[in-house]
Amino acid sequence: MLIKIKRGWELPDSAATPESVFMNRRTLLKGLATGPLLAAGAAMPFAGGLGSALADEEQEDPSAHLYPVEQNPAYTLDRPLTPEDIATTYNNYYEFGSYKEIWQEAQALKIRPWTVEFDGMVEEPMTVAIDDLLAKMPLEERLYRHRCVEAWSIAVPYSGFPLKALVDFARPLGDAKYLVMQTFEDDDVAQGQRQFWYPWPYIEGLTMAEATNELAFIATGYYGKPIPKQNGAPLRLAVPWKYGFKHIKGIVRFSFTDERPVSFWEELAGNEYGFWANVNPDVPHPRWSQANERFYGPDGQERLPTQLYNGYAEQVASLYEGIENELIFM
Numbered sequence: 264m265l266i267k268i269k270r271g272w273e274l275p276d277s278a279a280t281p282e283s284v285f286m287n288r289r290t291l292l293k294g295l296a297t298g299p300l301l302a303a304g305a306a307m308p309f310a311g312g313l314g315s316a317l318a319d320e321e322q323e324d325p326s327a328h329l330y331p332v333e334q335n336p337a338y339t340l341d342r343p344l345t346p347e348d349i350a351t352t353y354n355n356y357y358e359f360g361s362y363k364e365i366w367q368e369a370q371a372l373k374i375r376p377w378t379v380e381f382d383g384m385v386e387e388p389m390t391v392a393i394d395d396l397l398a399k400m401p402l403e404e405r406l407y408r409h410r411c412v413e414a415w416s417i418a419v420p421y422s423g424f425p426l427k428a429l430v431d432f433a434r435p436l437g438d439a440k441y442l443v444m445q446t447f448e449d450d451d452v453a454q455g456q457r458q459f460w461y462p463w464p465y466i467e468g469l470t471m472a473e474a475t476n477e478l479a480f481i482a483t484g485y486y487g488k489p490i491p492k493q494n495g496a497p498l499r500l501a502v503p504w505k506y507g508f509k510h511i512k513g514i515v516r517f518s519f520t521d522e523r524p525v526s527f528w529e530e531l532a533g534n535e536y537g538f539w540a541n542v543n544p545d546v547p548h549p550r551w552s553q554a555n556e557r558f559y560g561p562d563g564q565e566r567l568p569t570q571l572y573n574g575y576a577e578q579v580a581s582l583y584e585g586i587e588n589e590l591i592f593m
């Protein structure tokens with residue numbers, strides 16, 4: 264599936280995608296034969312049926328019986344939901360390729376057994392099996408907007424639990440200032456991880472105040488079912504007031520630290536994809552406007568004005584009061 268979009272306000276994905284960061288970087292890596300890998304990925308045929316891939320996943324996922332869960336009425340939408348077949352087939356997951364149609368490649372990921380580590384500044388480091396963790400967490404459904412830095416957006420039902428519940432479970436020390444999350448590493452199944460010019464593993468970070476804000480959520484389900492692999496199974500972050508690249512997928516590790524981490528995209532291009540990454544229509548990306556977004560709704564694509572903090576200012580604006588000399592919207 265290749266989604267073609269018009270020019271004008273509608274930014275071509277080829278210009279907006281972080282792939283272009285790679286292209287810039289590639290020009291610096293003179294003499295390295297990097298092109299064919301990407302070209303081969305882009306030409307990958309769209310074979311097989313989505314229905315059967317998702318059915319297989321449900322069979323393989325022992326958490327399927329947990330869903331659907333009750334919806335939390337505090338988190339609803341001002342727009343219709345994005346159709347499930349779009350939200351599960353138009354994705355960013357660079358571990359599986361730097362193009363949008365990675366859902367099929369992502370089925371190679373084995374999500375059981377899956378263990379999660381808690382370490383760094385915690386009372387006691389722990390390694391916990393995913394199903395034991397899920398059994399301890401308070402599951403609920405929330406409807407969230409999702410705004411990618413590339414200027415497309417969707418609205419989706421996540422199931423999961425507040426990140427604060429996980430922080431409490433991990434028992435960080437009082438002087439921990441940041442929570443750092445890390446994606447799995449396995450370049451046998453995630454062939455994008457063979458692309459050595461990316462700083463694998465994918466990591467992301469939040470301040471402790473952000474991580475314990477009521478909106479910060481760990482998604483384990485999507486559309487009333489276990490979350491598909493391409494959307495970040497079995498654990499994926501959802502911080503809807505921030506650009507999509509903060510929503511790290513396939514998490515295996517939560518570390519607490521007093522040093523601000525440098526995240527995956529920040530390391531590649533810190534002037535374009537910063538630590539804070541809060542949505543603001545008035546602060547353009549260095550290479551395109553963020554004033555509008557291309558929303559994927561039930562009637563196709565629709566141009567909508569982008570909102571400050573993606574519409575969640577009431578819950579999060581106070582987190583950033585008093586922060587000086589920082590690009591909090593980049």
Ligand code: MTE
Pocket residue numbers: 350353354355356357358409410411412446465493494495506507508509510511512513
């Ligand atoms: N997490 C990992 N590990 N690798 C990625 O490439 N891409 C991010 C984010 N999480 C990414 C990731 C980006 S840029 C976006 S917009 C969202 O995932 C997309 O989430 P979705 O495909 O579920 O809509």
